Amino acid sequence: MTFIAKPKIKLPGEQLNEIGLKRSDYEGVLSTLCAGCGHDSITAAIVQAFWELSIAPKDVVKLSGIGCSSKTPAYFISGAHGFNSVHGRMPAVASGALAANRDLVAIGVSGDGDSLSIGFGQFGHAVRRNVNMLYIIENNGVYGLTKGQFSASADRGSKSKRGAVNRMRSIDPVATAIALGGSFVARGFSGDREQLVPLIKAGIKHRGCAVIDVISPCVTFNDHEGSTKSYAYTRSHYNPAVNAEYIAPAEEIKANYDKGETMLVTLHDGSRILLRKADSSFPPTLRSAAMRYLEAHSSRGEVVTGVLYINEDMPLVHDIAGTTATPLTDLPYERLSPGSEALNRLQKRMR
Amino acid sequence: MKRTDTSNPSYFHQVVDCQWGCPAHTDVPEYIRLIAQGRFTEAYMVNRESNVFPGILGRVCDRPCEPACRRGRTGQKPVAICRLKRVAADHRDEVRHLMPEIPEQKNGKRVALIGAGCASLTVANDLMPLGYECTVFEALPVPGGLMRSNIPSFRLPEEVLNEEIAYITDMGVDLRLNHPVESMQALLEQGYDAVFVGSGAPKGKELRLPGREEGGKNIHIGISWLESVAFDHVERIGEKVLIIGVGNTAMDCCRTSLRLGAKDVKVMARKPRDFFKASDWELEDAEEENVEIVVNHSPKAFVVEDGRLVGMTFDVMEYEIENGRILEQRAAEEVFFPADDVVLAIGQENAFPWIERDIGIEFDQWEVPAVDEQTMESTLPGVFFGGDAAFGPKNIIWAVEHGHQAAISIHRHCQGESLTDRLPVTMNLGSRKMGIHEWSYSNDFDPAARRKMEHVDLSARFRELDTEVELGFTAEQVATEVERCLNCDIQTVFTDRLCIECDACLDICPTQCLTITGNGEEAEIEERLRAPRLEPEQPMFVSDPLQQTARVMVKDENLCVHCGLCAERCPTAAWDMQKSLLRFPKASDHAFGSEEQRKAG
Numbered sequence: 001m002t003f004i005a006k007p008k009i010k011l012p013g014e015q016l017n018e019i020g021l022k023r024s025d026y027e028g029v030l031s032t033l034c035a036g037c038g039h040d041s042i043t044a045a046i047v048q049a050f051w052e053l054s055i056a057p058k059d060v061v062k063l064s065g066i067g068c069s070s071k072t073p074a075y076f077i078s079g080a081h082g083f084n085s086v087h088g089r090m091p092a093v094a095s096g097a098l099a100a101n102r103d104l105v106a107i108g109v110s111g112d113g114d115s116l117s118i119g120f121g122q123f124g125h126a127v128r129r130n131v132n133m134l135y136i137i138e139n140n141g142v143y144g145l146t147k148g149q150f151s152a153s154a155d156r157g158s159k160s161k162r163g164a165v166n167r168m169r170s171i172d173p174v175a176t177a178i179a180l181g182g183s184f185v186a187r188g189f190s191g192d193r194e195q196l197v198p199l200i201k202a203g204i205k206h207r208g209c210a211v212i213d214v215i216s217p218c219v220t221f222n223d224h225e226g227s228t229k230s231y232a233y234t235r236s237h238y239n240p241a242v243n244a245e246y247i248a249p250a251e252e253i254k255a256n257y258d259k260g261e262t263m264l265v266t267l268h269d270g271s272r273i274l275l276r277k278a279d280s281s282f283p284p285t286l287r288s289a290a291m292r293y294l295e296a297h298s299s300r301g302e303v304v305t306g307v308l309y310i311n312e313d314m315p316l317v318h319d320i321a322g323t324t325a326t327p328l329t330d331l332p333y334e335r336l337s338p339g340s341e342a343l344n345r346l347q348k349r350m351r
Numbered sequence: 352m353k354r355t356d357t358s359n360p361s362y363f364h365q366v367v368d369c370q371w372g373c374p375a376h377t378d379v380p381e382y383i384r385l386i387a388q389g390r391f392t393e394a395y396m397v398n399r400e401s402n403v404f405p406g407i408l409g410r411v412c413d414r415p416c417e418p419a420c421r422r423g424r425t426g427q428k429p430v431a432i433c434r435l436k437r438v439a440a441d442h443r444d445e446v447r448h449l450m451p452e453i454p455e456q457k458n459g460k461r462v463a464l465i466g467a468g469c470a471s472l473t474v475a476n477d478l479m480p481l482g483y484e485c486t487v488f489e490a491l492p493v494p495g496g497l498m499r500s501n502i503p504s505f506r507l508p509e510e511v512l513n514e515e516i517a518y519i520t521d522m523g524v525d526l527r528l529n530h531p532v533e534s535m536q537a538l539l540e541q542g543y544d545a546v547f548v549g550s551g552a553p554k555g556k557e558l559r560l561p562g563r564e565e566g567g568k569n570i571h572i573g574i575s576w577l578e579s580v581a582f583d584h585v586e587r588i589g590e591k592v593l594i595i596g597v598g599n600t601a602m603d604c605c606r607t608s609l610r611l612g613a614k615d616v617k618v619m620a621r622k623p624r625d626f627f628k629a630s631d632w633e634l635e636d637a638e639e640e641n642v643e644i645v646v647n648h649s650p651k652a653f654v655v656e657d658g659r660l661v662g663m664t665f666d667v668m669e670y671e672i673e674n675g676r677i678l679e680q681r682a683a684e685e686v687f688f689p690a691d692d693v694v695l696a697i698g699q700e701n702a703f704p705w706i707e708r709d710i711g712i713e714f715d716q717w718e719v720p721a722v723d724e725q726t727m728e729s730t731l732p733g734v735f736f737g738g739d740a741a742f743g744p745k746n747i748i749w750a751v752e753h754g755h756q757a758a759i760s761i762h763r764h765c766q767g768e769s770l771t772d773r774l775p776v777t778m779n780l781g782s783r784k785m786g787i788h789e790w791s792y793s794n795d796f797d798p799a800a801r802r803k804m805e806h807v808d809l810s811a812r813f814r815e816l817d818t819e820v821e822l823g824f825t826a827e828q829v830a831t832e833v834e835r836c837l838n839c840d841i842q843t844v845f846t847d848r849l850c851i852e853c854d855a856c857l858d859i860c861p862t863q864c865l866t867i868t869g870n871g872e873e874a875e876i877e878e879r880l881r882a883p884r885l886e887p888e889q890p891m892f893v894s895d896p897l898q899q900t901a902r903v904m905v906k907d908e909n910l911c912v913h914c915g916l917c918a919e920r921c922p923t924a925a926w927d928m929q930k931s932l933l934r935f936p937k938a939s940d941h942a943f944g945s946e947e948q949r950k951a952g
Contacts, residue, residue: 002919003788007796007861009912010426013883036853036922044858191852219853219922231851235899 005030018054026051028075036223038190038216038231039068039138043075045193046107046136049200050077061097061104065090065119068145069111069138069216088119091126094133095317101327102318105204106133112153113143116171120152123173127182127209129317134203135211137173138190140218141229148221159226173213174308175294178287183208183314185290186244187305189234190216195305201246202307207268208314215303234303241293242284242306245274265310275307284309352873352903354895357844360778363931365890366908367839369432372419374752376935377401379416379432380840384792386439387833394439396449401935403473403519403751404498406511409437410821411502413599413630413746421837424886424910425862428801430835431824438829440511446518451480451939453522458482460765463543465532468496469747470549470738472519473754474761477938479522481762486543487524490531491582494520497551497739498747500578501600503607504817535706535734545733545761548720549754552739554702558595558695562653566660566693570653573600573696580607580816587612589691593663594618595650598628601696605642608694610816617688618644619663622677623670636820640809651685653693662689699744719743726770727757733764758938774936780929783841784918790928792838794915796861799835802828838913842931845904847895849925852902856917856926857881862910865917870896870903880907 006027014022026047031040050060057079064070066087073082081104085093090108098106108126115123115137126135141154150158150166153173158166177185184206188196196214203210215234217223223230228237247253249270263275263283275284282289290309297304318325328336355362365371369379378397385394398405402412412433420429460483464471467489475485493499494516498507520526532538538546555572557563563570569589573596579585588611594601597620605616618637620627623646627634638644648665655661666682701718708714711731713721720729722736729736737753739745760770783791805822812818824832857865863882870876876893877884884891889909896903918926934940 002859002916004795004914004916004919006859006916007798007912007914009796009798009861009910011862011882011910012424012426013885034922035920036851036855038853040858040920041854044854191854193854217853219851223851231853232899235852 002030002035017051019056021051021054023047023051025079026057026077028073028078031072031075033068033071034220036219037068038140038214038218039072040075041190041193042136042138042196042214042216043072045190045196045200047076048193048197049204052197053201053204055105055204059103059105061106063090063094063097063106063108063133065110065114067111067114067143068140068218069109070114072109072138073107088114088117088122090114090119091122091131091135094126095129095131098132099318099323101329102132102325103327106131107204108133108135110135110137112137112139112141112151112173116152116173120171124176124180127177127180127211130183130208130314132208132316132318133210134200134206135209136200136203137211137213138216139173139213139229140216140222141227142218142222144218144221148218155228158228159224161221161224163226172294172298173211174304175291175298177211178290178294178309181314182211182309183311184210184307185309186210186212186307187303188212188214189238189303189305190214191231191234192238192240192305195240195243198244198246199307202244202273205246205267205269205271205273206310207312208316215305228301237301237303239278239297239302239304240306241278241297241304242308243276243278244307245276247272247274265312267312273307273310275310285311352870352876352893354847355890355892357892360776360931360933362890363778363780363840363842364776364933366842366911367931367933368419368421369416369430370840370933372415373401374415374749375401375755376752376933377416378840378933380836380838381932382439383430383432383435383833383836384838386435386829387793391439391442392444392446392449395443395446398436398439399446402748403476403754404469404515404747405436406440406515407498407507408747409433409435409440410511411498411507412436412748415748421839421912422835425912427798431801431804431832434804434821434824435829435832438824441823450518450522453479454482456482457484460484460544461486461542462761462765463488463538463541463546465538465546465548466496466550466738466740467491467494467516467526467528468549468551468738468750469498470740470750470754470757471496471547472516473751474547474549474737474758475522475524476519477755477758478761479519479524480939481942483761483765485524487526488530488532489526489528492528494526494528496549500581501574501603503577503580503603503610505606505610505812505820506603508817508819531705533705535712536710539710539734544765545735547757547761548729548734548736548740549738549750550703550740552699552701552744554700555695556698556700558650558697560650560652562655562660565655565658566653569660569692571692571694573604573694574699576694577603577607580611585611590614591689591691592616593688593690593693594696595693596620596696596698597644598696598698599630599633600699601694602629602633602637604694604696605637606640607816608692609640609642610813613692616642618642619648619650619665619688620644620646621649621668623647623672625675626677639806640812648686649682654687660690660693662687663693664688699739701740701743703740717743725756725773726760727753728760728764728770735760755937759936759941762938762941774940776936777934779932779934780842780844781932783928783930788919790841790915792841792928792930793834794838794841794913794928796837796912796914797831797834799831801835802832840931841913841915841928843906843911843913843915843917844927844929845892845894845906846925846927847904848898849923850894850897850904851923851925852897852899853922855920855922859916859920861914861916862912864907864909864911866905866907867897867902868905870901876903876905880905882907882910885909
């Protein structure tokens with residue numbers, strides 16, 4: 001961490017986005033994470049993505065649980081709404097927030113401890129129900145806040161900083177989310193901003209629960225030899241299988257691409273995601289193919305990244321539940337609280 | 352691109368914009384930090400090492416450092432570098448014991464210096480400690496040259512001038528006042544081992560227009576008139592005064608006029624304001640005293656009635672200007688301005704009527720001698736030029752640097768060594784890290800605005816000619832102004848092999864001046880920078896390929912505010928904040944070896 005705050009300096013020629021905001025307008029308070037933490041990189045990527053998409057900070061809600069990762073919503077978009085909830089319970093709060101106001105752009109930030117251990121059930125149900133949010137798992141394979149014990153995502157055979165070998169199988173959040181029927185499942189790496197920013201943009205624009213597992217090296221407890229979540233290991237085993245490019249509704253597709261290796265997915269608002277496959281053997285719209293690809297490459301120790309599964313046509317939990325599409329704050333008081341007469345009528349129907 | 356060679360002192364020197372902009376390479380950030388610590392004497396001596404006259408220059412320097420100041424590129428006004436120099440001079444303790452020792456035993460070499468101005472005095476300052484016998488010939492009854500005769504005392508008090516000149520003359524210089532040199536040949540025949548010409552550019556430019564002769568009694572040449580005022584030969588001027596020309600001399604002339612009884616002073620400029628030669632701050636100071644600056648008026652004639660000047664006629668000019676260049680001009684009408692006196696301040700020139708043209712010293716068609724820019728030697732070996740005498744009118748700080756370089760040449764000439772085989776500039780880098788979040792400099796960016804120098808009240812300042820207008824900074828102003836310095840000499844030093852490419856430095860950088868990207872040609876890399884490269888002449892650092900991805904770390908030095916956050920956020924100390932201490936060799940280094948060499952024994 002740093003003692004002096006990042007100074008705000010008015011720069012000549014600083015770019016503004018479509019709603020007239022500077023990139024720095026999407027920043028938050030100063031990070032208190034360790035210097036070199038992958039999470040700070042992800043924070044910067046989130047800042048970049050929201051700025052580029054010109055989303056007004058007041059339309060954003062940031063949600064998190066407990067852990068190093070869950071501190072980070074304080075470090076981006078100061079002007080957004082936020083809820084730092086109980087350990088592992090971020091998805092429940094997110095579901096509630098979106099029930100109350102479906103117009104919010106929800107971003108949940110969680111970690112491998114928060115989502116794969118204490119909050120594993122919550123994670124599973126958010127995916128299964130397709131809560132309309134961006135669900136980022138900042139995955140470093142250790143419990144950083146409690147000094148580096150293996151987490152549920154630590155690979156079997158990887159070594160802790162003190163040399164202990166992990167003998168338990170790991171949970172792969174990507175494979176889990178695909179298996180649970182997630183509508184958007186991706187993996188990124190904090191050290192590859194060029195890939196990560198478009199992934200986050202696509203995840204924000206996706207209608208449904210967009211899970212992005214981001215490998216985020218813990219520079220203090222998991223960046224040594226023998227770790228499979230270090231900067232060096234991730235880079236030497238890096239397999240960017242499907243890169244995504246977000247294309248706004250009115251924007252033309254400039255890049256020339258070969259049909260066999262690219263796919264265009266149209267999103268609900270008319271924007272598109274251009275997927276570029278490094279390996280044309282599997283389409284990221286076929287769940288079984290994605291699982292097979294993951295299995296084959298993960299067993300070789302590769303870190304498969306990119307958009308691994310996408311389906312734009314899955315219904316949202318709040319559509320299924322039939323809750324109101326009008327934000328509760330916009331409903332007149334009489335409709336929100338129709339009085340004892342209405343309550344009696346409702347109860348009568350249930351007798 | 353190949354890795355930027357940061358071991359070459361010129362790379363980090365260029366990052367210290369003020370020091371790069373200063374002809375004498377004054378270590379500005381270092382003395383500002385010393386002032387911040389209240390170490391005024393040390394700050395004064397750091398200045399004196401490079402610019403010899405801190406008290407004088409702290410008031411009247413042309414300050415090339417300030418337009419160069421990095422602060423100016425962050426959307427603010429530059430640090431008041433010049434006025435902080437004055438702070439060091441004003442608050443210093445006794446410094447005489449810190450002056451170099453002058454050897455009793457001389458080295459047997461005699462040097463003649465012509466003109467007791469800033470250039471000659473600097474040569475004497477550098478050579479006296481080496482055992483040279485320096486003789487200074489001065490036409491006037493007091494030393495100081497232009498600093499005394501052309502700069503009015505309300506800007507530069509006499510005591511300040513006397514004190515700093517005395518530091519040098521008291522070294523045992525043989526100062527011959529009232530001693531104009533009338534023949535170079537005769538001087539050369541006296542057997543000096545070297546001669547230095549520092550006689551300035553003493554000839555004010557003339558304006559030949561109708562009525563010049565008839566009205567001559569009330570038409571004055573600016574620099575001669577200022578000299579007459581300085582020596583009390585002129586004590587009054589008419590009520591209505593026109594100043595022709597809009598350079599810094601014109602500003603001194605108009606303000607001096609106000610102190611000699613003028614009530615209505617107009618500065619007449621031929622071109623629009625953007626083309627003025629005077630420094631902005633000198634224009635501001637004159638306008639504060641209600642001098643009117645009239646633009647687009649080209650002098651046409653002096654109007655004389657009954658043998659007495661009554662005014663001047665001017666053509667009102669119209670210009671067609673594109674991108675700061677005049678494409679076309681025409682005179683729209685003629686107007687008359689009444690005047691009791693006119694002062695001509697349209698420039699000055701070299702004049703060497705006393706140098707014979709057949710003794711081997713070559714001149715060009717404008718009377719400017721042919722002088723080598725590095726060695727300051729003329730075409731006659733052993734004869735050197737410096738200051739305005741060398742390349743025409745410049746300023747004090749350039750004259751000082753000419754003096755330093757000429758002193759090196761004179762020393763090498765007297766020792767029979769090659770003049771061009773000079774010691775190189777050297778650099779030391781030392782980390783400023785004190786602890787995890789501690790640096791031995793104030794790294795927090797201070798957004799404070801430039802402090803405004805307080806002036807004596809208008810009503811009070813015209814009573815006496817020598818009432819100094821600027822009051823100096825208050826303690827509070829000093830405390831704020833020193834914090835505005837960005838410490839550009841505390842360099843961001845990158846160790847390529849330590850970088851793990853975590854992006855922490857990129858994310859924390861408040862100006863986005865860092866980028867990690869694939870290597871390529873300069874133009875390609877420039878395109879991929881996170882913030883556009885606004886000043887291509889500012890240096891850009893490119894590292895070797897990084898270990899994990901073979902990408903390179905790129906830093907555009909232009910907007911770096913030296914806050915040290917990159918180094919603070921770096922988990923592997925690949926970035927470090929290190930002070931670059933540059934050493935510009937002086938004559939003493941050539942004589943005794945550099946300080947490092949001396950220490951090494």
